[in-house]
Amino acid sequence: xxxxxxxxxxxxxxxxxxxxxxxxxxxxxxxxxxxxxxxxxxxxxxxxxxxxxxxxxxxxxxxxxxxxxxxxxxxxxxxxxxxxxxxxxxxxxxxxxxxxxxxxxxxxxxxxxxxxxxxxxxxxxxxxxxxxxxxxxxxxxxxxxxxxxxxxxxxxxxxxxxxxxxxxxxxxxxxxxxxxxxxxxxxxxxxxxxxxxxxxxxxxxxxxxxxxxxxxxxxxxxxxxxxxxxxxxxxxxxxxxxxxxxxxxxxxxxxxxxxxxxxxxx
Numbered sequence: 431x432x433x434x435x436x437x438x439x440x441x442x443x444x445x446x447x448x449x450x451x452x453x454x455x456x457x458x459x460x461x462x463x464x465x466x467x468x469x470x471x472x473x474x475x476x477x478x479x480x481x482x483x484x485x486x487x488x489x490x491x492x493x494x495x496x497x498x499x500x501x502x503x504x505x506x507x508x509x510x511x512x513x514x515x516x517x518x519x520x521x522x523x524x525x526x527x528x529x530x531x532x533x534x535x536x537x538x539x540x541x542x543x544x545x546x547x548x549x550x551x552x553x554x555x556x557x558x559x560x561x562x563x564x565x566x567x568x569x570x571x572x573x574x575x576x577x578x579x580x581x582x583x584x585x586x587x588x589x590x591x592x593x594x595x596x597x598x599x600x601x602x603x604x605x606x607x608x609x610x611x612x613x614x615x616x617x618x619x620x621x622x623x624x625x626x627x628x629x630x631x632x633x634x635x636x637x638x639x640x641x642x643x644x645x646x647x648x649x650x651x652x653x654x655x656x657x658x659x660x661x662x663x664x665x666x667x668x669x670x671x672x673x674x675x676x677x678x679x680x681x682x683x684x685x686x687x688x689x690x691x692x693x694x695x696x
Contacts, residue, residue: 482626482657482658482659483586483587483622483657484628484655484656484657484662485504485506485655485657485662485693486586486589486620487504487516487524487543488506489591489618489619489620489630489631489632490618490630490631490632490651490652490653490664490666490691491508491632491651492580492591492593492616492618492632492634493543493554493556493578493580493593494552494554494580494582494589494591495545495546495547495552495553495554495580495581495582495591496545496547496552496554496582496586497518497521497522497523497524497543497544497545497547497554498516498517498518498524499518499521500518500519500520500521501517501518502517502518502695503515503516503517503518503695503696504516504693504694504695504696505693505694505695505696506691506692506693507691507692507693508689508691509689509690509691510690510692511530511531511533512528512529512530512531513528513529513530513531514526514527514528515527516541522544522545522546523542523543523544523545524542524543524545525540525541525542525543526540526541526542526543527539527540527541528540528541528558528560530562532565534564534565535562535563535564535565536562536563536565537560537561537562537563538560538561539558539559539560539561540558540559541556541557541558541559542556542557542558543555543556544556550583550584550585551581551582551583552581552582553579553580553581553582554579554580554582555577555578555579556577556578556579556580556595557575557576557577557578558574558575558576559574559575559576560573560574560575560576561573561574570602570603571601571602572599572600572601572602572610573599573600574597574598574599574610575597575598575599576595576596576597576598577595577596578593578594578595578596579593579594579595580592580593581593587622587628588620588621588622589619589620590617590618590619591616591617591618591619591620591632592616592617593615593616593617594613594614594615594616595613595614595616596611596612596613596614597610597611597612597613597614598610598611599611611638612636612637612638613636613637613638614634614635614636614637615634615635615637616632616633616634616635617632617633618630618631618632618633619631619632620655626656626657626658627654627655627656627657628654628655628657629652629653629654629655630651630652630653630654630655630664630666631650631651631652631653632650632651632652633648633649633650633651634648634649634650635647635648636649646672646673646674647670647671647672647673648670648671648672649668649669649670649671650668650669650670650671650686651666651667651668651669651689652666652667652669652686653665653666653667653689654666660694660695661692661693661694662692662693662694663690663691663692663693664689664690664691664692665688665690666688666689667685667686667687667688667689668686668687668688668689669685669686669687670686
């Protein structure tokens, strides 16, 4: 039997070779698929450019519960003196660095905000550490730390903002170091009135255990924010309301002290 199999192997090989050389019939109308070259491979999808909303991470100065998305960055200048850069670490976490042009003092700070967003409600926790050195007689410097929570109801176009933050630290003055602290509830909101403009308003109601109590002092900021896809600007007034004499120039300017802020994504 093994010998018979060996004799049949040459015949089997010839038959296999003949069948391999027979032409293969192709159905009429059949077209072989074309191979795609590397140059024809479509690029991976990219994240669409976000619609211009004019810095929804803050009302005027106080933060909202909205956060930057991952890898988004923004730069704000307050009164063209204070500079703040914020970066989205993820879609729920952003960090920031603050400094100030050294005119009378030198300051630097870091901040973080962690936020959660649902359909019509957003909530965030935020913290900040700030240190400043004064260049005048009577004070040397201050170190502050703050924690806060904020609730934002609505969407980036129209929202109500409610929050509270607590601050504490040490101020070094000629009489020696002194503890400082304040609890600052705040309320604000924004309404988009045009494609490139929104109205903004916020009020602070600071409370100091050894100073003014609630409703004895209120700081109100209001104005308009004009913006595009690559720039925004705040034009408004800061008005201080108090139960006693607030002092000049606050009492001599009924609309308030004008302010200007600029910012842009980068």
